[in-house]
Amino acid sequence: MGDLLKFVLILSFSIIISRIITLYLRRSFKDKVSKDAGETILKLFYYGTIIIVFIAILPLTGLDPSGLLLAGGITGIVLGFASQNIVGNLISGVFLMIEKPIKIGDQVEISGTSGFVTDIRIISTLIRTYDGLLVRIPNQQVFTTNITNVVGYPARRFELKFGIRYSDDADAAIFLIKDLVDKEPFALLNPDPSVFVNELGESSVDLIVRIWAPISEWAALKNKLLWAIKKTLEENGIEMPFPPQRLVYLHNVPDKNQTPEELKQNQEKEIESVLNYGERVLT
Amino acid sequence: MYGNYDPPFSIEKEGISISVEELEKRWVYKRTLGTDTVEKLIIGDGKHIIISPVEPLNTPKEITPNLLIEFEKTLLLAAGARKKIFLTFPVEIGVFISDKGNKNLQILDVLTLARKKFTLYGPVSNGIICKHWKSGIYSVSPSPNPLQEGIMELTLRNTTSEWASISKAVFSAYGMRIFYDSDVFMRAHMDILNKNTAETGFELQHISGELKSFRPKEQETRKEAIEIYNRKLDFVPVSLTFDMRLGF
Numbered sequence: 001m002g003d004l005l006k007f008v009l010i011l012s013f014s015i016i017i018s019r020i021i022t023l024y025l026r027r028s029f030k031d032k033v034s035k036d037a038g039e040t041i042l043k044l045f046y047y048g049t050i051i052i053v054f055i056a057i058l059p060l061t062g063l064d065p066s067g068l069l070l071a072g073g074i075t076g077i078v079l080g081f082a083s084q085n086i087v088g089n090l091i092s093g094v095f096l097m098i099e100k101p102i103k104i105g106d107q108v109e110i111s112g113t114s115g116f117v118t119d120i121r122i123i124s125t126l127i128r129t130y131d132g133l134l135v136r137i138p139n140q141q142v143f144t145t146n147i148t149n150v151v152g153y154p155a156r157r158f159e160l161k162f163g164i165r166y167s168d169d170a171d172a173a174i175f176l177i178k179d180l181v182d183k184e185p186f187a188l189l190n191p192d193p194s195v196f197v198n199e200l201g202e203s204s205v206d207l208i209v210r211i212w213a214p215i216s217e218w219a220a221l222k223n224k225l226l227w228a229i230k231k232t233l234e235e236n237g238i239e240m241p242f243p244p245q246r247l248v249y250l251h252n253v254p255d256k257n258q259t260p261e262e263l264k265q266n267q268e269k270e271i272e273s274v275l276n277y278g279e280r281v282l283t
Numbered sequence: 284m285y286g287n288y289d290p291p292f293s294i295e296k297e298g299i300s301i302s303v304e305e306l307e308k309r310w311v312y313k314r315t316l317g318t319d320t321v322e323k324l325i326i327g328d329g330k331h332i333i334i335s336p337v338e339p340l341n342t343p344k345e346i347t348p349n350l351l352i353e354f355e356k357t358l359l360l361a362a363g364a365r366k367k368i369f370l371t372f373p374v375e376i377g378v379f380i381s382d383k384g385n386k387n388l389q390i391l392d393v394l395t396l397a398r399k400k401f402t403l404y405g406p407v408s409n410g411i412i413c414k415h416w417k418s419g420i421y422s423v424s425p426s427p428n429p430l431q432e433g434i435m436e437l438t439l440r441n442t443t444s445e446w447a448s449i450s451k452a453v454f455s456a457y458g459m460r461i462f463y464d465s466d467v468f469m470r471a472h473m474d475i476l477n478k479n480t481a482e483t484g485f486e487l488q489h490i491s492g493e494l495k496s497f498r499p500k501e502q503e504t505r506k507e508a509i510e511i512y513n514r515k516l517d518f519v520p521v522s523l524t525f526d527m528r529l530g531f
Contacts, residue, residue: 153407153408153409154403154407154410154411154412155403155407155410155412185343185399185400185401186343186346186401188401188402188403188412189400189401189402189415190402190403190404191403191407212403212407214346214347214401214412216346217344217346
């Protein structure tokens with residue numbers, strides 16, 4: 001009778017303690033883990049603790065748990081093989097929550113999918129692509145693949161390329177670009193921006209502009225500066241040349257003895273052969 | 284320009300034009316600064332408009348609560364020394380609407396005449412984005428344009444046994460205490476804790492009655508500005524400091 005009372009008391013005590021710890025964990029998980037994932041972990045913890053305590057104190061009731069453990073072990077192996085992927089995803093999910101390579105709201109690229117992390121669940125991670133599509137990636141894949149976290153650091157660098165004519169003053173162009181960059185609040189002072197001649201191209205002097213910006217602002221700043229620099233350079237007489245275009249005229253020297261009709265026929269044949277050449281190339 | 288206004292009113296100063304006028308039984312708030320124009324409709328009577336300096340971290344967009352003041356010249360502070368210096372800081376102008384008695388404050392607009400620029404404090408991997416401001420170091424209080432720049436009285440304390448070379452100071456907007464009258468004023472401190480770490484913070488504005496007698500003279504004559512950042516906190520900050528662990 002005394003052992004049975006002990007059994008009831010220990011079990012009740014463990015239920016109360018598990019509830020208190022679950023409440024504490026729920027508060028700790030708030031804003032750190034998604035609600036779905038958090039609740040799953042809490043349930044696993046709560047029921048897992050009670051089951052372990054129940055099995056541990058079962059001998060108090062006079063029952064031998066070794067048979068139960070054996071049966072449980074065999075069932076575990078069978079279930080383990082059957083649910084290998086699910087367990088893999090589950091464990092990866094737990095490690096993702098501990099290691100935290102990504103957080104909800106981060107902009108990431110995982111297995112070729114880019115977008116915002118909308119949820120990290122116990123089995124899978126949800127990504128909202130920039131096109132507004134919902135992609136579900138199993139956690140095992142997330143954990144074992146390369147993750148590019150676009151917003152992992154507070155600032156990032158971007159690059160703009162411009163080609164100006166050889167006749168234009170590259171120093172003046174650099175001065176104008178530096179002035180524009182300096183006026184932009186989100187173009188960071190440190191790490192300092194750089195503007196320089198990168199290459200003497202076939203038809204243009206190629207300039208490169210490298211700017212660091214806060215991670216939340218770089219894309220808008222890049223788009224703004226690209227057009228602003230183009231306009232400013234043109235307003236100051238500095239132009240961006242088109243790439244060189246080579247025109248090739250195909251013609252035969254006409255035979256002096258040819259009549260105008262024969263000449264016309266030959267020209268038509270020539271055009272036809274060029275067209276045929278084009279078709280052959282296309283096919 | 285700073286102060287309380289009862290609509291309808293219209294003011295113009297330093298290229299800033301602010302007006303609240305009645306139009307078809309509605310109040311229209313209109314602000315112009317250069318090419319930038321803001322218009323808002325206000326529905327409700329008996330409202331006050333308050334124009335006050337605010338923490339300089341709201342324009343052009345609130346992306347960081349940290350202000351980095353870079354000194355024009357590097358300052359060397361002897362071991363164990365304590366020195367009071369004056370700096371300038373950028374001023375942002377906040378326009379608020381409230382019920383009578385300055386209750387139920389709501390921000391309408393924030394603008395600035397000061398230069399807006401951001402920087403990274405520390406390395407790319409673990410640095411922090413800060414609003415940047417470059418200031419001269421003054422031994423007596425300067426007299427800048429109060430709509431553009433404020434005065435910061437900074438007490439430097441070198442608690443180490445070595446010289447400290449100081450070229451910048453980072454302050455958190457949480458805990459900033461701004462006062463204004465004919466100027467805009469802040470009192471701050473910077474304690475050099477070791478070779479690479481400093482602690483910055485702001486002098487407290489005592490709020491309880493019995494502590495009012497301990498208020499510094501400047502704070503008695505100046506009015507306390509409305510703080511946007513401290514209003515975001517659930518509590519009135521007693522002491523908030525910023526650890527400059529990435530060097531000064």
